[in-house]
Amino acid sequence: MPAYNEAEGIGGFIDEIRAAVAPLAERVTFVVADDRSTDGTAGALSGVDDIDVQTQPANRGHGPTALAAYRGGLALSPDAIVHVDGDGQFLGSEIASTVRA
Numbered sequence: 001m002p003a004y005n006e007a008e009g010i011g012g013f014i015d016e017i018r019a020a021v022a023p024l025a026e027r028v029t030f031v032v033a034d035d036r037s038t039d040g041t042a043g044a045l046s047g048v049d050d051i052d053v054q055t056q057p058a059n060r061g062h063g064p065t066a067l068a069a070y071r072g073g074l075a076l077s078p079d080a081i082v083h084v085d086g087d088g089q090f091l092g093s094e095i096a097s098t099v100r101a
Contacts, residue, residue: 001014001030001031001032001033001069001083001084001085001086002032002033002035002062002065002066002068002069002085002086003032003033003034003035003037003041003065003085003086003087004034004035004036004037004041004059004062004065004086005037005038005039005041006037006039006041006086006087006088007037007039007040007041007043007044008039009087009088010032010041010044010045010086010088011044011045012088013086013088013092014030014045014048014051014092015092016091016092016093017030017084017092017093017095018030018050018092019092019093020092020093020094020095020096021095021096021099024096024099024100025079025099027050028050029050029051029052029073029076029078030050030051030052031052031054031069031072031073031076032045032051032052032053032054032069032086033054033056033065033066033068033069033072034053034054034055034056034065035056035059035060035061035062035065036055036056036058036059041086042055052072052076054068054069054072056068062085066083066085069083070083080099082095082098082099
């Protein structure tokens with residue numbers, strides 16, 4: 001999940017996804033690649049067990065940050081990866097239909 005300056009809403013967005021997907025999976029881990037946010041996005045997510053925050057070495061934009069999130073997810077050897085941006089532009093509840101597919 002690439003994110004940039006999403007401190008205000010990303011926690012609630014992840015909660016929404018977690019609630020929708022938890023019944024479908026034994027384990028859910030969120031990999032958030034923070035693109036050097038200036039609003040405390042990384043700090044807002046620190047200490048949450050199922051969220052792995054990876055702060056980028058520099059603000060590089062969406063593409064490299066999304067790639068970092070994919071790499072972080074692949075390192076966990078998951079059964080599946082679902083990509084969604086951290087800005088909440090999609091309904092978290094809709095992620096379950098992607099996981100089911």
